Amino acid sequence: MFQSVRKNQKSTDVPVVLVAEEITVAFGGFVAVKGMNLKLHEHDLHFLIGPNGAGKTTMLDVICGKTKPLSGTVKMADGTDLTRLKEHQIVRKGVGRKFQAPSIFAGLTVQENLMLAAENRRSPLQALGIQRYSKISPAMERITLQIGLQGRVDARAGALSHGEKQWLEIGMLLLQEPRVLLLDEPAAGMTDEETHKTGRLLQEIARERSVVVVEHDMEFVREYAAKVTVMHEGKLLKEGTMAEVQEDPRVAEVYLGKRRDDHAVAATN
Structure with missing residues (x-):
């Protein structure tokens, strides 16, 4: 359609x-x-x-x-x-760019990866310090639904399937709102x-x-x-x-x- x-x-x-x-x-x-x-x-x-x-x-x-x-x-x-x-x-x-191999933080959860992307203007440690205990934002909730990982937000990124890793990185880019x-x-x-x-x-x-x-x-x-x-x-x-x-x-x-x-x-x- x-x-x-x-x-x-x-x-x-x-x-x-x-x-x-x-x-x-x-x-x-x-x-x-x-x-x-x-x-x-x-x-x-x-x-x-x-x-x-x-x-x-x-x-x-x-x-x-x-x-x-x-x-x-x-x-x-x-x-x-x-x-x-x-x-x-x-x-x-x-302008957002995704390379062929997924670039994610394997030791962090799906939610933490998305939080880092949402706080891309900060350092990773600052972003996690601010967001680690926060609830998932409406924007992240919408993106996780869009990429089909709404049931995997607490899973470690390294444990995702190849396709799920690719979708996670796409979601991380989308949170940066590229044109x-x-x-x-x-x-x-x-x-x-x-x-x-x-x-x-x-x-x-x-x-x-x-x-x-x-x-x-x-x-x-x-x-x-x-x-x-x-x-x-x-x-x-x-x-x-x-x-x-x-x-x-x-x-x-x-x-x-x-x-x-x-x-x-x-x-x-």
Whole structure:
């Protein structure tokens, strides 16, 4: 339901949240991203796909400030160029980043992890000292329900399943109220049930903020992507709906391993 609402909207009707223009990144003599452009609209559920080494994760790194580009800009709606800011400043501008491996405090409970995230402007010890004996706040209660951990608030984070750990970290990011959420393969290593739950969670999150997902699981992309950008050799190859992307022979050639003449043969049979 959430997808169909977003897909029926024209991009010109939806405010732009973030624009990356002419991003180029090099590591030594290797150019990982070459003049890449990316536009993110409000409430986008936007997937970045492409073969290994295409530059997808590097683009997320540039947006969150982990990697500085050789050239190009990443501007928020207010005109702020994120490439000029440090990582913590970018977080405060409303950009949250989740890496592939969950980053949680395994020895703390789910509730304590969420409390630390809610008190992210304080040191961990200060936050726990303030919150340890407090009741869970309405915001945390809403987030634990959203990520499906309402019955696990007293469980140690290290004892959670892989999927639950991923949802916990997403919940920790949501408590920081980002406008843009960057996720690197959030469904990797999950069971089928966890994968579907993650997809539905991302759709729900996109009702309130913009989400960019790097993903390799094409079934997951087909099921949940509202918009898809295909990267190849650090550049934009194709952008559109999943159906539009799948119909492009260049995508089939570089991403699915099919040559153009394969399509010509198939068309004659």
